[in-house]
Amino acid sequence: MYLVLYCHNIGMTDFSFFETEDFDKDDGYIVRGKWPNEQAFRDYLNKEFSTLTDYQVLDLIAEGREAENYTQSELLERANATH
Numbered sequence: 001m002y003l004v005l006y007c008h009n010i011g012m013t014d015f016s017f018f019e020t021e022d023f024d025k026d027d028g029y030i031v032r033g034k035w036p037n038e039q040a041f042r043d044y045l046n047k048e049f050s051t052l053t054d055y056q057v058l059d060l061i062a063e064g065r066e067a068e069n070y071t072q073s074e075l076l077e078r079a080n081a082t083h
Contacts, residue, residue, distance in 0.1 A: 002079055003055040005045075006067055007038070015041040015061070023075040058082065 004018040013034050022026035035041040038061060045052065058079050060067035070078070 001055050002058055003045075003049070003052070004058045004059050004060075004075065005041075007061040008032070008065055008068065010064070018047065019055075023072040025072070039041075048064055056082075 002018075002023065004020065004023075006016045006018070008014040008016065013036065014032070015035055015038070016030060016032035018025070018028050018030045024073050035044060049055070058075065058080060060070075060078075
């Protein structure tokens with residue numbers, strides 16, 4: 001299972017995560033919301049998921065809004081490159 005992390009704005013307050021097995025956005029589970037900063041978002045993830053070790057985390061926060069447009073195959077390619 002993969003957990004993809006995004007940041008949608010320059011002010012670093014609009015974040016989302018995408019829980020998926022195959023990077024199909026229609027089948028995956030996406031949560032988007034506002035957090036005061038990146039650390040607050042990461043703290044939320046640690047509380048939301050009992051253990052992140054069950055996931056391969058694909059952290060795209062630093063890539064900003066561009067990462068939102070990655071296709072299913074691009075996300076899979078990035079996940080394979082980091083694993």
